[in-house]
Amino acid sequence: MKHVPALDSLRGIAVLLVVFHHFKWLGIGWIGVQIFFVLSGFLITSILWEQKDRRLRHYLGRFYWRRILRIFPVYYGFLFAVSLAYLSVGEPVAFGDLAPWLFSYTYNFARFFEPEMTWRYFGHLWSLAIEEQFYLVWPFVVYWVSKRSFLRLCIALVMLAPLFRWTAGLYFLAHDYPPVRLAQCVYTLPTTHLDAFAVGAALSVMDSRKLPSPRSVFLGVFIALTLLGFYQWGLLDPHSRVASDFGYPIYLS
Incomplete structure (x- = not known):
């Protein structure tokens, strides 16, 4: 896979978001982790697809x-x-x-x-x-998995990931986990972030000739999801089951 400078910029933004979050300068800095997972899904799938004929x-x-x-x-x-x-x-x-x-x-x-x-x-x-x-x-x-089925699989994972989070939340709730620990346990499950990986993976195999320019896509998605992210951040308790199930990966997945 060829080097894409724009992805380095996005990776740098993700690093800053995570750093700001750990220093408690930005409450929604955890979004940076989701960016990393989306990037991983994109890059790893691109690398694998190039070698698939072996x-x-x-x-x-x-x-x-x-x-x-x-x-x-x-x-x-x-x-x-x-x-x-x-x-x-x-x-x-x-x-x-x-x-x-x-x-x-x-x-x-x-x-x-x-x-x-x-x-x-x-x-x-x-x-x-x-x-x-x-x-x-x-x-x-x-x-x-074939290319056509692969895109369908990615869409299915995006749709199923909230169900995985909800089910995990019910399990930990049934075992009397306190709210903060419950949210932490759900968040660190690998299945919790399947939608983030799947979005990146789907983007890697889409036909770029049928898509708008990268700049237009980036600006549109960034603005729309930033507004959605702030909307959820303002309305949802970060430790509530709703936020755990649907809010954590919403920004870039």
Whole structure:
């Protein structure tokens, strides 16, 4: 896939939104995470589609090897450095419990089993865990589904994702999860963000000749969804079941 400078700009905006959110400068900065998921769906599907004519073994091998080279050195280098710090000073104590989740890319599930099993230095890794879980499944979907059926599948995922969130919310509610923890658990499920990935994936296989210019699409979608995002932000409690089910990924998915 050719380099697209406009996507770098969008990625930069997403980074700033997330940073502003963590510094509590922008309440809706979490939208940046949704932008990342949409971009991942777009980029990963584009890469996979270009390799789809290869045999499955070479198709998967090439994809996963590139992902390993791109992500593993930095990710495990960070964890290794923290491990050395933990062994040298014995703090934070929680790292020993967190390590299995972190090293297996399942950190997004840690809060389900132990609400206090989090540490601020790893707070950003839940989304990377979801990305890796997406990488495990999506190459097979792209390889075995035709282009026409693929677009239908993406539309179906966009429509079903709110149902997945609603069902997960009911499950955690039935198990007496407090409201804030319930919202956090629903939000860190990989199925919660299927619509964001699916929107990006659908855009990657659409015929660009049948679409308006990228600038027109970007401006129109940005304005419309910004207004919709602010509308929901003003009317919905961010920890309510309605917001959890339908509001979180609405901005860019």
